[in-house]
Amino acid sequence: MTDRVEHRYGPAGIRLVTASFRSHHFVPHAHGEYAIAAVERGVEAVRYRGGTEHVPAGSLLLIDAETIHAGRPATDEGWDYRVFYVPAALLTELAGHRPRFTAVTPHDSGLARRLVRLHRAGSPLAATEEALSDVLARYAGVSVPEPEEPAVVRRVRRALAADLQHTPSLDELAALAGMPRFRLLRAFRRATGVTPHGYLLQLRLRHAQQLLAAGHPVARAAAESGFHDQSHLHRHFRRAFAATPGSFARNDVQAGRRRGS
Known part of the structure; x- marks a missing residue:
């Protein structure tokens, strides 16, 4: 099977990506949005914050905005996932502060299934915001200032x-x-x-x-x-x-x- 990717926009400028990857290797890159993904099949390997995380089916992948990362298949079968790319301003409004994900790849099959249903249905903003708020409540904290760069x-x-x-x-x-x-x-x-x-x-x-x-x-x-x-x-x-x-x-x-x- 070949790699497949579909992009569309949901409410409030949230970009919705549905993807199935068998061979693609993402080069290091960053997004202006926060990435909140639910893995449906397989395992992705993500290079992030100086280490490599493995994200199996039933897990979430939570990437902070403006943070460089890369991804690749962790097995020969690759992986499928659905991603909400959420504008930083919207997630900041929901959190009440600039959030930073404290868990990158939590295994949370119930929340993953919920996000997949919302993603597939293109649900109204209120339902999407409620699910995003639950993600924040479980796996995010206040953004920690980065060390002063040279x-x-x-x-x-x-x-x-x-x-x-x-x-x-x-x-x-x-x-x-x-x-x-x-x-x-x-x-x-x-x-x-x-x-x-x-x-x-x-x-x-x-x-x-x-x-x-x-x-x-x-x-x-x-x-x-x-x-x-x-x-x-x-x-x-x-x-x-x-x-x-x-x-x-x-x-x-x-x-x-x-x-x-």
Whole structure:
């Protein structure tokens, strides 16, 4: 069987993903939303927060927003899951504070089945919020401030975010940081989990997602996010999200286009 992924939007901008993976390996990436997934079949291996977690059927996978992670099949059979990608503002409103999941892969078959039913039915916002609130009550706490990152890392991150069109060389970034190249690489990877150029790719992917969700065409999303062309954007979307850029367009935007608006 081949890998299959379906993207759609539910209430309040929650992105609903239904996926079956047999061979796909996700490269390190992050989402602007919180990811709340229920595994229906198989086992996924997730690299997250410096370790590898295994997520079998009947378990939840809970990933904080803006946190880099990667995934792969843990067995030859791969895994199936349903994911709620919840805007950070909505989950913060439900929690009353910026939440941080204290359990990443809890085995909770009852709650997993409930989330699957809601996901499959496209339930109203009230029912979805009630289930998300239960997830928060069981497995989240107040966000703990991250350790203060080195000033040189912060300086490089800001420079990368300021110009997505430019791909600076490592020598250029080392000069900006005022330290040797390999020392910068070690410091940056220790603070962010990726290299400077890996971080720049995350910024570009995030910006492209935002443009696509707002209804802009793929060509514009590619150009304004710093990708060479549409095929370059497609290639990186497939590696990071196992999906095409078009799948991130909101359903209401797509419907509006069909009506000619």
